[in-house]
Amino acid sequence: MKRAYSFRFKLLISYVLLTSIPLLTLGTLFYQASLRVVTDQAQDNVYEIVRKNNQLMDTKLGILDQNSMALFTDKDLFDLFNELEPSDGPGLLAADRQVSDILRNYFSQIDDVYAYQLWTSYFTFGQQLPQGGPTRSDIYRTAKQAGGRLVWYPTYDFSKMFSQPDYADDNIDFRYLFSATRVLDFSYLSGSLLRRLDEGVERPVLAISLKYQALNGLFSGSLPEGSRYLVLDEQDRVAAADDPALIAREYDEAWIDELQRSGSGRTRMTLGGERVIVCFDRSRITGWLSVVITPEDSLIRDLAPVIGASTLLLAVVLAAAALALAYFISGKINKPVERLTAAMRSAGEGDFEARVSVDSRDELGQLLKHFNRMNDRIGYLVTEVYETKLKEQEAEIQALNRQMNPHFLYNTLNVMNWMALENDQRELSRMLVCLSNMLHYTSRREWGAVSLDEEIEWMNSYFYIMQARFENKFTVEYDLDPRLYEYDLPRLTFQPFVENAILHGFENMESGGKIRIAGKIDKDRRIYAITDNGRGMDKATVENVLNGEGVSVGIGNTIARIKMQYGDLASVEISSSQGVGTMITIVLPREIQS
Structure with missing residues (x-):
């Protein structure tokens, strides 16, 4: 047998459903919105880190750019290279000591600078590295193609760049370097006359080498846990990366192209099946692109449990408050309904004297008040219907009695009609027939609509009598x-x-x-x-x-x-x-x- 639940139980269940569904929806939306806000904030923070690191790197490398510009007008270097004889061995050594001292004054105080040199086809001035002939390297060729502009060459393998296979397997300190190079066309102002190197003098190339760890140091320790980073030049060559295996290699990924075109910004994508946030910014000095890849999960790993617990606690508090309110409201509704149900049951059994106490002015109070009025009205109508039935019975009896009168009149008119015919009073006979028809027409019990034929027939009888009365x-x-x-x-x-x-x-x-x-x-x-x-x-x-x-x-x-x-x-x-x-x-x- 199907179980019958009380109205209050149904009301409570409906309140629970009506409150739980919105709470679950709002809780889910709140949780997702909170995660989104936290993620967006974390994304902005990572982007700011990338931009600040680039600014810091540009500040450091900008000093190298400024100092290298100062060499253009260095009179000592001008005089030295303008008068230097490439075939003079002792002279080259003496010049090397002088050049080393000058370069040391410009670059030795700058952190992260590993070596500073001047390359010519006949000699390498400054700090000595096992480079063989550096003028045969891509770095040198790139510098010569740039004229006097400072060129930044991304991190390279020393042994490959300078064709030194003996160092390929050695764990040398200068294995991976990146360099800034510039052709130095010395000149200086003598009085009002600008002096330049003679036409036949070879213009040296300034080569400043730095360890790639200088770039790594900008990102290490400043990024969220699980983040990866890359520093790429315009040809997608890796200048720095958290993965040493990527150094000095080309990073051939299609998604990098869009970042290269944008130059700076942040985006979200899926890499290797993982949702990540990519923040990137281009260096103003080197033109290289710094890219930081951060998994979304790592940004919210610590905050997600806190947000989830807060959301759950808030939902529980709101649910408890809603349940208490539902219990209170259901009681306010259920009690009047119970009183009304009891009163209706009494009224259904014929007790129209049953009344419900009204203690509120809300809709339920109005309903109870109207029920009391309805009960009063029903009691009155029951009495009225009973009395009406009695009156109808009396009227029926009177109607039956009155039916005898028309029959008596018909019979009397018929007798009068026969007497008129016997006395040859045909005009009077016709009037009596017309009167009998009229009386029969008007004395029928049903008083509904009639056909036009019947109405005209009655009118003809009426006209006949009235014409006789008023003598045509x-x-x-x-x-x-x-x-x-x-x-x-x-x-x-x-x-x-x-x-x-x-x-x-x-x-x-x-x-x-x-x-x-x-x-x-x-x-x-x-x-x-x-x-x-x-x-x-x-x-x-x-x-x-x-x-x-x-x-x-x-x-x-x-x-x-x-x-x-x-x-x-x-x-x-x-x-x-x-x-x-x-x-x-x-x-x-x-x-x-x-």
Whole structure:
């Protein structure tokens, strides 16, 4: 058997569902929004780290750029290279010591600089490294192609760059370097004259070498846990990376191309099936692109449990508050409903004296108040219906008694008719027959609509008697559309108007009175017109007749019956002029055919 749950239990369950679903939805949205905010903030922080690291690197490398620019106008270097003889061995050694001292003054105080040299095809000045012939390297060629512009060459393998296979497997200190190179075309201002190196003098190339760890140091320790980083030049060669295996190699990944085109920014993507945040920025000095790849999970790994716990705690608190409120509200609703149910049960058993106490003015209070009023009304109506039944029974008995009177009158009129025929009074006999028909027509118990045939037949009997009474003072004329005989109309529709014309309209006439009953169909309406050439009525009298006042009570009754049966679809209008006559227009809708 199916278990029946109480209204309060159902109400509580509905409240729980109505509160839990929004709470779960809002909690999920809050959790996701919080994670999104935290992730966005972390992303902005990482991007700022990348930008700050680039700015720091540009500051350091910018000093190298400025100092290298200062060498262009160094008079000692100008004099030395302008007068140096490439074939003079002792002179080259002496020049090397002098160049080393000059370069040391410019670059020795700059952190991360590993070596500073001047390369020529005949000698390498400055710090000595096992480079063999450095002028055969790509670094040298790149510098020469750039003219006097400082060129930054990304991290390279020393042994490969300078063709030194003996160092390929050695763990040397200068295995991976990156360099800044510039062709030095010395000149200086002597008085108002700018002096340049002679045409035949070879312009040396400044080569400043730095360990790639100088770039790594900018990122190590400053990035979130699990982050990876790359420093790439315009050709996607790796200048620095957290993975040593990538150093000095080309990073051939399609997604890097979009970053190279953008230059600076942050984006989210999926790499290797993992959602990551990529922050990147281009160095103003080197033109290299610093890229930091951070897994989204690592940004929120520590905060996600805190946010989840906070969200859960908030949801539990709100759920408990909602449940307590639901219990309170359900009680406020359930108690009046229980009282109302008990009262309705009593009323259903016939006790209409049952009442419910009302202690609130809200909707439930109004409902209880209306129930009490309804109970009062039902009790009153029960009593009234009982009394009405008694009265109906009494009226039925009286109606049965009254049915004897018409039969008595019919029999009496028949006796009078036979006596008139025996005395050869045929005019009186016809009047008695007409009167009997009229009495039979008006005394039928049902008082519904009748056909136009029946109405005209009754009117003919009425006219016969009235013409005999007034000695043919008036004549009657009919002009009815044959289609009208297919429709019913209220009983005695014409009689009150005709009677008014005979008794009042022809009151001062000895003869010549005319009554015309016409009818036609106009679209969805039936229009009947009753006209006479009597004395007519003034406007006040017409208003009284239409309102059922004065002597013509029958007209008011007929108008009321027509309105009750057809409503606003029907109308009765009276048009009258004194000394001319009166026209009554009755408009009825076309109804179902009889």
